[in-house]
Amino acid sequence: MSSINYSEKIPNNVNLSEDRALQRALEQWQPNFLNWWGDVGPAGSSNYDVYLRTAVSVDPQGWAQFGYVKMPEYRWGIFLNPAEKDRKIHFGEHMGEPVWQEVPGEHRANLRRIIVTQGDTEPASVEQQRHLGLTAPSLYDLRNLFQVNVEEGRHLWAMVYLLHRYFGRDGREEAEALLDRRSGDEDNPRILGAFNEKTPDWLSFFMFTYFTDRDGKFQLSALAESGFDPLARTTKFMLTEEAHHMFVGESGVSRVIQRTCEVMNQLKTDDPDRIRAAGVIDLGTIQRYLNFHYSVTIDLFGADQSSNAAIFYSSGLKGRYEEGKRTDDHRLRDEAYKVLEVRDGQLVEREVPMLNGLNEVLRDDFIKDSMAGVARWNKVIEKAGLPMRLTVPHKAFNRQIGSLSGVRVSPEGRVVSQEEWDAKKDEWLPSAEDRAFVASLMGRVAEPGKFANWIAPPVMGINRQPVDFEYVRFN
Ligand SMILES: [Fe+2]
Ligand SMILES: [Fe+2]
Numbered sequence: 001m002s003s004i005n006y007s008e009k010i011p012n013n014v015n016l017s018e019d020r021a022l023q024r025a026l027e028q029w030q031p032n033f034l035n036w037w038g039d040v041g042p043a044g045s046s047n048y049d050v051y052l053r054t055a056v057s058v059d060p061q062g063w064a065q066f067g068y069v070k071m072p073e074y075r076w077g078i079f080l081n082p083a084e085k086d087r088k089i090h091f092g093e094h095m096g097e098p099v100w101q102e103v104p105g106e107h108r109a110n111l112r113r114i115i116v117t118q119g120d121t122e123p124a125s126v127e128q129q130r131h132l133g134l135t136a137p138s139l140y141d142l143r144n145l146f147q148v149n150v151e152e153g154r155h156l157w158a159m160v161y162l163l164h165r166y167f168g169r170d171g172r173e174e175a176e177a178l179l180d181r182r183s184g185d186e187d188n189p190r191i192l193g194a195f196n197e198k199t200p201d202w203l204s205f206f207m208f209t210y211f212t213d214r215d216g217k218f219q220l221s222a223l224a225e226s227g228f229d230p231l232a233r234t235t236k237f238m239l240t241e242e243a244h245h246m247f248v249g250e251s252g253v254s255r256v257i258q259r260t261c262e263v264m265n266q267l268k269t270d271d272p273d274r275i276r277a278a279g280v281i282d283l284g285t286i287q288r289y290l291n292f293h294y295s296v297t298i299d300l301f302g303a304d305q306s307s308n309a310a311i312f313y314s315s316g317l318k319g320r321y322e323e324g325k326r327t328d329d330h331r332l333r334d335e336a337y338k339v340l341e342v343r344d345g346q347l348v349e350r351e352v353p354m355l356n357g358l359n360e361v362l363r364d365d366f367i368k369d370s371m372a373g374v375a376r377w378n379k380v381i382e383k384a385g386l387p388m389r390l391t392v393p394h395k396a397f398n399r400q401i402g403s404l405s406g407v408r409v410s411p412e413g414r415v416v417s418q419e420e421w422d423a424k425k426d427e428w429l430p431s432a433e434d435r436a437f438v439a440s441l442m443g444r445v446a447e448p449g450k451f452a453n454w455i456a457p458p459v460m461g462i463n464r465q466p467v468d469f470e471y472v473r474f475n
Contacts, residue, residue, distance in 0.1 A: 011079075041109070042126075048473065051068055076154050089316045103167065111317055115174075125199075127182060128183050187328075210246060211245060215297050223317025224319075250376070256454065281438060294370065295397050302368065356380060398428075
């Protein structure tokens with residue numbers, strides 16, 4: 001069951017060849033996917049040989065095979081974790097009933113919406129990252145970018161399979177629409193805000209893969225609990241791929257910080273102008289990028305109070321992060337949760353029914369997880385003997401969604417006037433000048449083992465290869 005059939009046009013472990021109509025429909029979607037990849041996938045990359053991992057089984061041990069692949073020839077396919085025998089729905093009003101192998105009619109519209117919303121983020125990030133290959137700071141980093149890109153493409157396949165297999169005609173239409181929307185397009189944008197932002201430089205890319213791919217981790221973890229078994233099984237396998245994306249982000253930012261600290265110590269200065277003149281990114285700019293990506297990403301969890309979130313949970317469609325490890329009643333009808341709101345110009349906590357606050361529950365789980373990595377970044381600064389520290393901004397900072405969207409809040413959590421916000425905005429979020437400076441450092445480094453001046457080399461290579469391995473061959 002866990003082995004993947006690579007002899008078919010669409011690699012899969014779902015016995016696709018036994019369902020001719022489905023196979024035909026997906027084989028018709030496949031060229032459209034490849035056209036989309038060619039149009040808005042990684043710019044200029046089609047002829048490179050890239051040292052990529054490809055899934056060869058869904059076993060936790062050794063599912064990956066590494067080798068040179070031309071990206072348009074990457075074997076995108078459909079891989080589900082094996083079914084768990086006698087699995088039961090373990091939260092919500094259907095708790096204790098067997099999981100669903102087909103879509104229950106009454107939950108059809110909600111399930112489709114959940115799958116489309118998740119599916120839409122996958123091609124969006126490929127579009128957002130499409131020009132980054134042209135300015136990669138090393139072959140190692142270029143390879144990691146491309147690995148993330150092909151796997152986001154595969155995540156799109158994962159969702160499209162569910163749409164085709166379980167939703168019939170409107171599922172197929174949704175699958176087409178996933179290739180039609182474009183990140184940042186005014187007329188036909190991607191569904192969620194953060195996926196319409198630009199990822200114009202590598203510091204943005206590393207912040208994005210640290211924070212926004214981590215949103216992916218939490219959304220997928222919540223869907224991996226789903227009573228709709230095919231969704232649970234496919235998201236479980238997606239999570240194993242997602243881990244590498246967050247590694248790229250965490251280690252990337254860490255290496256930027258490390259290099260900056262080295263230069264600060266060499267020059268014995270914390271003057272941003274001198275640090276920048278030495279061609280590295282000052283810690284203040286890194287903090288502002290962090291503030292931006294963090295705040296934009298926590299918006300992805302949705303409004304702090306949401307009747308949809310309650311319905312998704314009670315219906316057994318979307319659980320909490322690590323639902324199975326929690327010891328409450330998994331129905332939550334009598335539980336409460338604290339959300340923030342502004343009263344008389346102050347941020348105050350308010351208790352709401354937990355079912356309505358489940359977006360906030362997931363957001364808070366994400367925040368905890370995010371802060372752990374920021375603490376590891378601070379260790380790098382501490383080790384360098386420098387006193388500065390990075391922090392995550394207050395949860396209410398720079399929010400566009402939910403009850404906090406109407407107020408201006410400083411990174412420390414102080415409600416401020418519009419005037420103060422306007423005056424301080426460039427201290428809190430990347431200014432046009434910050435972005436122009438970071439952009440000025442970007443330029444492709446393509447010699448094996450060489451790294452751009454603004455980033456330290458990684459501790460080790462990919463798949464136990466040396467750091468100076470030729471991870472990408474340009475031909
Ligand atoms: Fe993804
Ligand atoms: Fe990802």
